[in-house]
Amino acid sequence: MEAIFSTTMAELASRSMSSLVDRYLKHRAAPTQEERLRSLERLLLRLRVVVEEADVRLIASQAMLHQLSILKKEMYRGYYTLDIFSCRAHNGEDRRKDHEVNYSFTPSEFNPAKRVCLFRGNSRGAGQAKLLEQVLGSVRDTIEDMSEFVIFLSRCPHLHRQPYSMYLLLNKCMFGRQMEMERIMYFLLQEESAPGAGEDLAVLPIIGPSKVGKSTLIEHACEDARVRNHFSQILCFNSDDLKAESVDTIRDGGRIKHQNCGMGGGRTLIIIDQLLDIKESLWKRLYSDARCGTVSGSKIIVASRSDKIASFGTTHPLRLQFFTREAYWYFFKVRTFGSTTAEDHPGLTAIAMDIARLLNGCLLGANIFSGLLKANFNLRFWSMALATLGNIHQKNVLLYGERFVDAWEFEEPAYLRRAKKTSSEYFVIFSAYQTCSAETEAEDPKTMSVHDLLFGRVRPPAEFKVRALTSHLPPHYNYMFHCGMQALPKELSSS
Template sequence: MSFLVDRYLRQKVAPTEEERLHSLQRLLLRLHIIIEEADGRLITNQAMLHQLSILKKEMYRGYYTLDVFSCRTHGEDRTKDHQVNNSFALSVFNPAKRVRFCSGNSEDAAQAELLEHVLGSIRNTIEDVSEFVMFLCRCPRLHRQPYNMYLLLDKCMFGRQMEMEHIMNFLLQAERAPSAAENPSVLPIIGPMRVGKSTLIEHACNDERVRNHFSQILCFSGDDLKDASLETLRDGGRIKHQNCGMGNGRTLIIIELVLDIDESVWKRLYSAAKSCIVSGSKIIVASRSDKIASFGTTQPIRLHFFTEEAYWYFFKVRTFGSTRVEDHPKLAAMAMEMARLMDRCFMGAAIFSGLLKANFSPRFWSMALATLRNIKQKNILLYGERFSVNWEFEEPVYLRRANKTSSECYVTHADYQTCSPEAEPEGPEMMSVQDLYFGRVRPRGNFKVRAWTSHLPPHYSYMLHCGIQALPEE
């Protein structure tokens, strides 16, 4: 009997959920320290950048899991009447994707197992970074703020460090091949609509090293290249940057395509480029189509949308800023569901993070959540599952009724354009984005809404083309 009692007392007691969450917090703190230190240094080694990308994915996943468990009580209380039981389910990219917050011993055991899985993965990741940290100490420091601070100030592109370094290496690398003077290097950038191709290129062109390396940066769209002639390259396009003091004459040509470009057109364009630019000039061509990969002289950059975990981290930092999320669990629960409803849409994150940050009150956030829910449900009823991926949808999106008694509804067209703020002065036909979603303003006919303005020169404004339309029968 004494032996059995002693053996029972020596048995390992399984940690509670609270203890696991505390362990996760401590591991995330260690991981965050390593990542912030890495973001403060100039890393050019592609293998180190790849490992840093893995560290960030684990951090996003860990914070997402932590926030899911922290917000679940408030999420359950809010969503009982809305029947949104899976609001905080982890994404399909996460091994914890089967988490559902229901009562029951089997469900509790599954949650504990999945939480332990996330903990084990982060532990293994941290154990593997000793060489990374050693080499990191040899990388020169950058004279800038930590990554999170830069994210708040919109001074860097979130989650694209590997891609950005790839572009910088391509642009700044000296040509060694004898034929380089006759055949300028071409870098294809491939990705779906609104994944951030133009924004990535804008960040690269705005880098001081790039502006000091090239005498001029020219930007062409598909409409500029209809004839693909020498005159088009000499006189067409838009001058993004010009450095008259530089005598090297190097030119960076940016070609942004919406649709495919015929191979014969590309050959004429490339031939024209060879005859009018000097050695050391470079070409970047961006498109949704994978066909442009064959145009490149180097491996293409392929952009993908972020995982749900990374998108939540991005949206949370932009929305809460320096405010501690842990101090506002109800707001965090609402923000998490809004991020889920926006389904990794960057424009949605830019618009709603600005609105929420400027109106830091539960009442306004609850109204914003109800608006997003209503938009999603209404358009899924009208369009079916075609509307499930918001950022790929190109048909009119129904927002809200013009008034309570009217059958008319405000709609916004999914396609958007960028334009200079000076070209779109404020006027009676201009509506604020807050009024568009929540206001009582009643414009008639077609009107424009400035959704948000880019922080990068020349500070384009992203406009929504809206109107009033009869609400179809559901």
């Protein structure tokens, strides 16, 4: 009996020790959150090398372009997740030494040192670990699947000499729209299979909501040397050109964007950029005139918010959607930090993420604020910019409710408050428009910059203009705001 008892105890002891060893080894084998974040950072670097190389190559294969869009989506998601965890860690450290920093000029609800960036109560603990594990696994699987893509990519010719940083590349290409750009280029450069007089004119409809980037995408396509060599003339019509009832032919309005009679075989590219609908009767007259008055190989691109223009096309319409929040953050971060590494400035990155969240996917707002922040690279100014933008968002949401998205593209008067308050009145953006001549607006004494509007001390006149942005693409449009001084509505004056 004693022998049996001794044997049983020895077996139990052995099993207990084995269980303890297994649990210890399992615990040691499981990577920590910091190790997972470092792994994700290394994988994203590998992924970014491939994506940035692909951005400067001419990829004709639609399958490769689709795979590239998947690689970019995973890269944006990975960096978004990495930056969220970085901001959370930094904000945790700031809370421990918050007494050393004075944020008295920033309202507490927009104080980046007192908030967990982009996290909610149900995103803590196990939920965060699960999110990180999912993103890490997805990025790892994507990299394992891209070996054939890299091989085929090496055979694609370069578009131009690769710049040394992604932020320079953004000035040369349309961010996040490579598939759409190649779709347009294929349409424009495709030779007609059966040329002849009176044949149908190829039409590509581009459909998308306001400010999604339709006009900018077309501008980038028109600036491509291949397009300028393929067409002898590029004619552009906007909404104002088509308002006149007398517009019956392509010679009655519009402007010549490009003309080179020595090349292009006499082909004409007609761009019609219309905000809303085009009357069917007007479209039929313009199309008939263009078909009879242009040579074989001429093309039409028509862009609008309205889905009705899909019926005008001779090919499937190109539909544009807004960027995902991950892609938008990557765009904003690259434009804001430029050649500076965002990871070296976790405090500024946390503020930039909050600003990007308040901009809510607005491309014009991203370009405006990235320029402001990059020109004033310090914590105090960035915190002040966040507080100002938060105040703008708060006041206008109280006034307009869920209809308000952002002040820069809102179709009703938007109320702005300066960071340095000079009076009880608010600045109001009444409308937005664009002009062709940068020189004319720059010489106007009633024209202010966005920096002066938000952070200046001088009180402007009752009505004035603000130059928000100048496009880097010819003809270098100025994006302007018509502004004025106005008291806050009574329903908001006490809030």
